[in-house]
Amino acid sequence: MMRRIVAAWLALGLLGGMVGCSMTPVAPPVESVAPPEPVEPSSPPTAASVRLKESLTGREMSPSEVAELSDRLLADGSQALKNQQTMARLELVILKTLKTPDRTYRAVLWRNLGIIHYHQQKYKQAEHDLQSANELNPKNSRTHFYLACLFAHKGRIYEKSGKTRASHQQYKRAAIEIELARKLEPNNALYKQDLKQIIQQENGK
Secondary structure, eight states: HHHHHHHHHHHHHHHHHHHHHHSSSOOOOOOOOOOOOOOOOOOOHHHHHHHHHHHHHHHHHHHHHHHHHHHHHHHHOGGGOOOOOHHHHHHHHHHHTTSSOOOTTHHHHHHHHHHHHTTOOOOOHHHHHHHHHHHHHOOOOOHHHHHHHHHHHHHHHHTTTTTTHHHHHHHHHHHHHHHHHHOOOOTTGGGGHHHHHHHHHHTOO
């Protein structure tokens, strides 16, 4: 009798264990986590832009270094032309260098300052700078090209405001300047373009 009772208890225990193991465990709710926002890869600073920044806080550059660095940063199609901070820094460095007694690179520095002011839409300052560069070196094609762009831009402004005579005068000056640029550098594809198209592209129209 005792053996039957023990056997019955063992059977009940085994059955209970089986029932317990067959139950599916319920996992705790998982909080939904939004995926991280994609981070745009930032363009690494160029050696020229790094050197430019250092010149404002550390070792100053010689006039020849400033001329060479500004030529690199202001090259046609350079992304630096669209970087306002880089252009502002370069403007400060050039203005400081122009105060030095070394006149060897004055024409290049005035021209590059004019290019900066032109892209900053400071057209009156740009004209002064470019004319100063032209007086020192009248045989620089890039100076003539930017003078041509400047006069064409002024002509377009006068044209839109209905000042026909003033507009024609500016377009005439632009034509003279672009012709000089083409004669000095006949193989430059940029100088072969129509000035009005260049101005329209700059204005996004």
